Amino acid sequence: MxxxxxxxxxxxxxxxxxxxxxxxxxxxxxxxxxxxxxxxxxxxxxxxxxxxxxxxxxxxxxxxxxxxxxxxxxxxxxxxxxxxxxxxxxxxxxxxxxxxxxxxxxxxxxxxxxMQPPLPDWENLTDSFWTLTRQVRGLPALSLQETSSGCRIRLGEGPGAPYEVHGSARELSRFLAGMRFFPEAVYAGDLQIRGTFSQFSTVSGASLKVMFDV
Known part of the structure; x- marks a missing residue:
């Protein structure tokens, strides 16, 4: 058992x-x-x-x-x-x-x-997301932008351009809180991205870590 x-x-x-x-x-x-x-x-x-x-x-x-x-x-x-x-x-x-x-x-x-918990604003979820995922091997700095307001938050430092994730406030919150798997939101067109495939793969792994407590 x-x-x-x-x-x-x-x-x-x-x-x-x-x-x-x-x-x-x-x-x-x-x-x-x-x-x-x-x-x-x-x-x-x-x-x-x-x-x-x-x-x-x-x-x-x-x-x-x-x-x-x-x-x-x-x-x-x-x-x-x-x-x-x-x-x-x-x-x-x-x-x-x-x-x-x-x-x-x-x-x-x-x-x-x-099954539909109320989530904090996406800006208030960035710190908890980064705390949970920052040790994921190869995770790039992230630039998150809410498409309606243009509000942008950067997570992490490092050389070169950060990996960009753009979306509505709702979809950014769902991604950061682990309510939705990152690739699912991207393929559905709910999140837009800019970066390399290697970065996409690593951010997907960070998404799994939040969702599944692994």
């Missing part, structure tokens, strides 16, 4: 996940942890009781959220039938389908809300 690993305790909510969790389970645990930045979401987590399955719309990845008394555990097994199933699009990382069990509409409504 997998050993639980603590993700942290905040706002009266204790989060754990399986120690040998696959990437999708790790990411669901990360998304739930992002909710603890907000006091209203902490209240939702504290009141959540039962199990919610989270599945993907294009493959067999699946996570099981088990909640009771402010303790939330995310695993990959099916220890008990879930009260509801939420289906996520792997392209957008957003809810695409909801399948409540009979009489469990309230549970799935809470689960759906928790």
């Amino acid at each position: 997998p050993v639980p690993v603590s993700i942290g305790t905040q706002g009266g909510v204790a989060l754990t996940r399986d120690s040998d969790a696959p990437p999708f389970v790790r990411w669901i645990a990360h998304v739930l942890a992002l909710n603890t930045w907000d006091s209203t979401r902490c209240s939702l987590l504290q009141g959540l009781v039962g199990t919610i399955a989270v599945a993907t719309d294009s493959d067999q990845q699946r996570a099981l959220i088990t909640a009771a008394g402010g303790h939330i555990h995310v695993g990959g097994g099916e220890s008990q039938p879930p009260k509801a199933t939420i289906v996520l699009s792997l392209d957008s990382r957003e809810v695409s389908e909801r399948v409540p069990s009979t009489g469990q509409q309230d549970v799935i409504s809470v689960g759906e809300v928790l």
